Amino acid sequence: MNIIEFLKVPIFQRALIASILAGGTMSLLGIVIVVFNMTTIRFALMHFGLLGGAIGLALGANPLTVAIAAIALASLLFGPLSDRLKLDTGLIGAFFMTGSIAIAFLLFYKAGVPALDVFSLFTGSILTLTSNDLLFICVLALIIVLFYVIFYKEIQLIFYDSDQAEWLGVPTKKIRNALLFLTGLSIGVAMKIVGALLIDALILLSAMSAMRLAKNFKQLILLTSLFGILTTTGGLLFSMVFDFPSGATITLTGVLILLISLLTQK
Amino acid sequence: MFNENAIELNNAFVGYGDVTILKNLDFKVKIGEFVSILGENGAGKTTLFKSILLILPLTKGTIRVFDKEVAWGRDNTWLRSQIGYVPQNHNKGNFPISVFDATLLGRWGSSFSYFKRPSLRDKEITREILRVVNLEDMMHHDCKALSGGQTQRLNIARALVRKPRILLLDEPTTHLDVDSQRKLDATISNIRNQYELSVIMISHDKAHAISLSDRIVYLRNGKIYNDIGVPL
Ligand SMILES: Nc1ncnc2c1ncn2[C@@H]1O[C@H](COP(=O)(O)OP(=O)(O)O)[C@@H](O)[C@H]1O
Ligand SMILES: [Mg+2]
Numbered sequence: 001m002n003i004i005e006f007l008k009v010p011i012f013q014r015a016l017i018a019s020i021l022a023g024g025t026m027s028l029l030g031i032v033i034v035v036f037n038m039t040t041i042r043f044a045l046m047h048f049g050l051l052g053g054a055i056g057l058a059l060g061a062n063p064l065t066v067a068i069a070a071i072a073l074a075s076l077l078f079g080p081l082s083d084r085l086k087l088d089t090g091l092i093g094a095f096f097m098t099g100s101i102a103i104a105f106l107l108f109y110k111a112g113v114p115a116l117d118v119f120s121l122f123t124g125s126i127l128t129l130t131s132n133d134l135l136f137i138c139v140l141a142l143i144i145v146l147f148y149v150i151f152y153k154e155i156q157l158i159f160y161d162s163d164q165a166e167w168l169g170v171p172t173k174k175i176r177n178a179l180l181f182l183t184g185l186s187i188g189v190a191m192k193i194v195g196a197l198l199i200d201a202l203i204l205l206s207a208m209s210a211m212r213l214a215k216n217f218k219q220l221i222l223l224t225s226l227f228g229i230l231t232t233t234g235g236l237l238f239s240m241v242f243d244f245p246s247g248a249t250i251t252l253t254g255v256l257i258l259l260i261s262l263l264t265q266k
Numbered sequence: 267m268f269n270e271n272a273i274e275l276n277n278a279f280v281g282y283g284d285v286t287i288l289k290n291l292d293f294k295v296k297i298g299e300f301v302s303i304l305g306e307n308g309a310g311k312t313t314l315f316k317s318i319l320l321i322l323p324l325t326k327g328t329i330r331v332f333d334k335e336v337a338w339g340r341d342n343t344w345l346r347s348q349i350g351y352v353p354q355n356h357n358k359g360n361f362p363i364s365v366f367d368a369t370l371l372g373r374w375g376s377s378f379s380y381f382k383r384p385s386l387r388d389k390e391i392t393r394e395i396l397r398v399v400n401l402e403d404m405m406h407h408d409c410k411a412l413s414g415g416q417t418q419r420l421n422i423a424r425a426l427v428r429k430p431r432i433l434l435l436d437e438p439t440t441h442l443d444v445d446s447q448r449k450l451d452a453t454i455s456n457i458r459n460q461y462e463l464s465v466i467m468i469s470h471d472k473a474h475a476i477s478l479s480d481r482i483v484y485l486r487n488g489k490i491y492n493d494i495g496v497p498l
Binding site: 034035150151153154156157159160161163164165167168169170211214215216217219220 | 319321343346351353359360361362363364367368371372374375378379380381384406407408409424
């Protein structure tokens with residue numbers, strides 16, 4: 001089949017729309033992860049997603065729905081918890097991470113979940129998106145865009161100098177926690193699209209590439225979004241044409257863009 | 267020469283948790299005066315700034331700014347319009363932002379926020395301030411591309427862009443080479459005169475403090491142990 005024929009199939013149409021929306025908007029939350037130095041948190045959230053997925057599989061529910069719910073809950077708790085306990089988020093992350101993955105494996109074992117189902121949590125697939133999944137991605141993409149548009153100045157100030165932001169009266173913690181929550185939801189969606197092990201491809205790589213090239217916030221946002229779309233749609237089209245697994249191809253596209261940005265110094 | 271006070275702390279006690287750092291401090295700065303604060307590391311200099319800025323509460327005593335009593339926990343919108351603050355060791359981070367945007371954002375909350383976009387006047391003032399601190403040519407550069415001295419001038423611009431009447435500088439020239447230090451000093455004297463500022467500068471270098479200020483206050487263990495005028 002060539003690309004035109006592929007695009008007549010509803011599954012591929014959904015996958016393409018999802019890849020444009022997710023690539024263009026969820027990548028923007030990678031900026032949050034890079035600037036706030038939250039690489040541990042995103043890893044911990046991913047583990048939480050696995051735990052949610054495990055619970056879903058054990059209960060016979062849709063594993064990814066439970067995974068997204070678990071991640072959303074965890075990301076709601078991270079910010080306030082780290083403020084209250086005065087712990088660094090890295091430590092909290094490590095704590096949740098090991099705990100949740102251990103419980104997940106216990107659940108897999110006790111409920112006798114088939115290995116293939118467990119494997120699907122780790123690899124995901126953009127080609128199994130339902131129209132409800134797509135609706136969820138649309139709504140999330142819209143919220144992310146609106147959030148960045150409305151709080152454009154505030155986000156910039158918090159990213160650049162959160163002390164000054166706080167002193168000027170910007171609701172720094174609220175905005176940070178909201179961004180954390182959106183990041184959590186996006187990680188959940190990324191599990192569905194590229195799988196738990198490759199969420200970075202969708203969320204982190206584009207931001208890291210753009211970070212190296214952008215000279216101001218506007219450029220950062222536009223480049224991140226552009227790289228995000230190139231990563232997901234490029235990866236998806238490649239995987240269709242060459243019959244490669246989509247998650248891996250999307251990830252490789254992201255890695256390739258990062259590599260090019262590393263070589264193209266400012 | 268100076269009559270009214272820009273800042274007046276009376277009988278102030280400030281601490282972190284159970285530890286009291288500033289003890290029974292009486293400290294005044296007259297309108298238009300340039301006061302330098304000297305003292306060893308840990309003497310409580312930065313803590314004094316944080317109390318004036320209402321980042322830390324007084325456990326006892328009062329603070330008056332232009333003869334108006336202010337206190338931690340109250341609405342400090344007015345205070346923010348009066349005081350510009352250049353913190354110690356501002357680290358640049360890794361976030362890409364232009365010199366112009368970083369300066370403009372210093373006006374957040376005074377004339378724009380959320381749905382209200384910066385006006386032409388906000389941008390005009392930003393350009394004016396960047397001209398005054400000699401960063402006009404660097405306006406569209408990424409802040410990360412600035413040298414140490416330029417970064418400090420940017421930090422001063424970010425504080426000045428609100429058009430405050432008081433400027434607090436926390437060790438502005440520390441870690442700068444001699445040449446950058448000289449340029450920064452010129453900028454500081456310049457803005458002080460041009461905007462008729464009252465300035466409090468924390469310094470670790472006596473000669474440097476003498477060259478810029480009207481008065482030098484020595485802080486030790488949270489108390490003032492010497493307060494001397496600098497002869498003209
Ligand atoms: N956030 C804080 N929590 C607890 N103690 C602090 C804090 N900040 C400063 N201190 C202590 O208060 C004292 C004064 O600090 P500071 O005002 O920063 O000194 P200086 O600026 O004169 O070097 C020091 O002993 C320091 O350890
Ligand atoms: Mg200090």
